[in-house]
Amino acid sequence: xxxxxxxxxxxxxxxxxxxxxxxxxxxxxxxxxxxxxxxxxxxxxxxxxxxxxxxxxxxxxxxxxxxxxxxxxxxxxxxxxxxxxxxxxxxxxxxxxxxxxxxxxxxxxxxxxxxxxxxxxxxxxxxxxxxxxxxxxxxxxxxxxxxxxxxxxxxxxxxxxxxxxxxxxxxxxxxxxxxxxxx
Ligand SMILES: Cc1cc2nc3c(=O)[nH]c(=O)nc-3n(C[C@H](O)[C@H](O)[C@H](O)COP(=O)(O)O)c2cc1C
Numbered sequence: 688x689x690x691x692x693x694x695x696x697x698x699x700x701x702x703x704x705x706x707x708x709x710x711x712x713x714x715x716x717x718x719x720x721x722x723x724x725x726x727x728x729x730x731x732x733x734x735x736x737x738x739x740x741x742x743x744x745x746x747x748x749x750x751x752x753x754x755x756x757x758x759x760x761x762x763x764x765x766x767x768x769x770x771x772x773x774x775x776x777x778x779x780x781x782x783x784x785x786x787x788x789x790x791x792x793x794x795x796x797x798x799x800x801x802x803x804x805x806x807x808x809x810x811x812x813x814x815x816x817x818x819x820x821x822x823x824x825x826x827x828x829x830x831x832x833x834x835x836x837x838x839x840x841x842x843x844x845x846x847x848x849x850x851x852x853x854x855x856x857x858x859x860x861x862x863x864x865x866x867x868x869x870x
Pocket of ligand 1: 710711712719743744745747748753757758760761764776777778788790792804805806807808
């Protein structure tokens, strides 16, 4: 966590002790750079915090592009009415190894305006639904704690737990659209 950022004070503990990949971007700054990543994020991506902080998280996408999901993430971020989203994105680790990333995002409001975006990443491994279930449970626990901390700092974490638990259907949809060749 970048110690100079406001939410670092409260979010730092939850980030540090979480086993799931967590990231925080500052939506007020130009190109929404990352201001916080935890150990699980670094482990999954292969990038150190120093390499990741200050950059937009798109650096994880392949040089040939991430496909139409990139536009969907951009629209989600640009629309203040949309509070929470989940996306399946092709990403690449620091060592060049590709992986499928289930990216969850939830927006944080301060003084009526969207100020920060919380992100969580999960590597989709075929036929490992148990890991997905464990991830969702852990993320729900983290979000609960982050919501409390956000509240103490006068922020509101937007979104519902309903979206959090929707990974199975999102991944299933992705597989269907792969088969059908949808965009
Ligand atoms: C907090 C946060 C975490 C994100 N995590 C990822 C990620 O792990 N992988 C990824 O490909 N994109 C991630 N994104 C999305 C990209 O940063 C970017 O918003 C997306 O590529 C669409 O914008 P662009 O068209 O300007 O690149 C994240 C965004 C935010 C705000």
